[in-house]
Amino acid sequence: MLAIWKMTGNRIKPNLNNIMIIYIHGFNSSSQSGKAQELKRWLAARERAHEWICPDLPHRPAEAITLLASLIEQAATPPKLLGSSLGGFYANYLAGKYDLKAVLINPAVHPTLLLRPLLGSTQTGWHNDTSYTFSQAHLDELTTLDQLTPYNPGNLLVMLETADETLDWRAANSYYRDAHQLIFQGGDHGFTRFRDVLELIDRF
DSSP, X not given: OOSOEEEETTEEEEOOTTOOEEEEOOTTXXXXXXXXXXXXXXXXXXXXXXXXXOOOOOSSHHHHHHHHHHHHHHOSSOOEEEEETHHHHHHHHHHHHHTOOEXXXXXXXXXXXXXXXXXXXXXXXXXXXXXXXXXXXXXXHHHHHOOSSOSOGGGEEEEEETTOSSSOHHHHHHHTTTSEEEEESSOOTTOTTHHHHHHHHHHO
């Protein structure tokens, strides 16, 4: 689901005229994620609700990137990307491809390696009952998107919490060593300080 819609004939399409921030959710998450909704409320309180968009991504990485690329290419002005976990990995790839600024929250690094143990398992979305089998095709598509180093680290702001229980923050700290970084002690994978850094994210 997308935040802003307009009718075109018998089809519903997103209104991309005023998009400023594309939030990219993580693995098996959706537009209903806590951080996505927190950002939506923060912008709405400032009469900027029209700047928020968060697509519910397909579970296949190639399809997710195709959808996000379409939104970027249709936008009237270059959007800012904000990605969490696997969404941070996607945001890094797209920021390099389209020369965009991106903020990465506890981003996944080399997710092919991270997710390989899930091969053959049944996965279910966090916010719905949709399920699928995590396959070799998922891993292959992630490998295609992976980069040895970030394409343009100066366009990236990476925010990490050291008590992330899902990802080792040191992997992102090393991989994004040439990017702007903020590292916070404690926290968790959901990034407990998200509300506190929204103003900084907005200004980046």
